[in-house]
Amino acid sequence: MIDNRKREMAERASILYYEKNYMQNEVAKELGVSRSLVSQLLSYARNNGIVEISINIDEFNLRMIRREIELRVNFPQVKQFYIMSSDSEDETRRKLGDFAAPYLFDMINESRVIGVNLGASVEKAINSLTRYTFPDSRDKDVVQIMGGFSNDIHRAHPIELVKKLSSILNCGYFYLNCPAIVAQEELRSALLNEESIRSVIQMWEKIDLAIMGIGTVTDDSKLDSLLSDDMKKMMKESNARADVNINFFDCRGEYLPILENHKISLGYDGLKRINKKVAICHGLHKKEAILSAMKAGIIDVLITDSITIDAVESELKTG
Template structure:
């Protein structure tokens, strides 16, 4: 049992440190002991419950989730935005803003940036600030011609982002997915397409979205995926897609005819990019995100707090 004098000393040190704002060195000098002794007493104050530290800010919850995600999935960085009482559209804008802030702060020495496609990425481009990056090239990482949802295609997003950054971009004049392997082989041998794909493989940073092919899939809405395709993807064990390439629950690219019809980077090529920033929204994508992280495709994850919580605590997911 600790005697009264020892306990009194701990309380006194805690008061001087937390309420008076004195440094450990100042307290040590005042009490005639070494600074490590003061540090040890402050630790004891926390261990014994004499001092309890609370961070009273709405960001405390999201910062804790970020740290847990970084530790659990060996991420370079995680950015978690609060989603309480926000519509899906508002959450996507918040994610886009967070991702734009991250890229803006980390792009100074980068000469090439790759971008995929999708509704969340379009919010990233919308939220990106106007800057000067004259030596930077923006490269689309997957094809995207078509009549539907043109506003979220990689070529348009690359162009719009280049406008925001006062930089320049390449264009990948090809569909994201073609009808046959023969057509794909002919197209990727075209000098223009081959050159852009080569530039895509060499980007220093990439910004990508991530999909669940079976729920809320833009590829299904665009009619790139038919009900028959979805059935065969399910049989093949597809869990998610990045850049229109499908991977399984372990994050491995699946052997499926659709993966052979995509004009864009394959998943192994994504892994070779020095930094891949993934922007993802929605609880329906939890297993897809977990599989992508297992596969090692993402270095930075920008995510909402509800999805982050489910990613860290799988038992919370109810059937």
């Protein structure tokens, strides 16, 4: 008798909640019971076949969502994955920026101070944001978080990316008119004491969203072209695998404090303090770097493609 009464109550609660769209407190008032009992009745209804919930998602999207859930289990340090299905690296190069843009749109709208560094995928994603209309963003700021790679003629200078994003948002910006790496420690100290650079560094403490790439540490990396022979030797001996804003990590994700007195960038401790750190990157050549960065816990959101993440997972299993 008690079970029959409970079932009847669960049926009534289910109709009100699922069909009539009542809130749980409204269901409680209608049935003359407590809100906690309503919650128990709805749970009873789901567990005993009174209510059946189906999720209508096409097969491809369902596979991708399940994949992202699996990734969060394997890499608990990363809070969210957004994986673009891709048949080739060329397709990814063309489309990843457009894929990343709507996710960046949402994250930027929830943020106040946005830090940006250099990366081909970051650049394409920012360019793709020109198609979006942002709500009033005059209270936001865009901040450069590393100096420039002025010898890279094939890629936008980070100042240009900062200006581009601030133009899209119609907000203020802070840029670093200096190189990312300097050979002399004295020159670095002098640059850090310049008022224009100090004002940017002070803004780093206010950043609540960082949009970054993940770099490799190889002889053909963009960073390598800025290093002296002594620096290159130091890098090789360190066994670094990943470069995140000129912060280096080994294959276990351990931080490597190298080039500390030569770089002008937001450092490891500063990055860790940022509420949301987004990495946009792809490429089979970056599988070790991405795996290292994920193990380090230095990124919260990874936006990449299916080819790259397959390679990263294979690297995890074999490494």
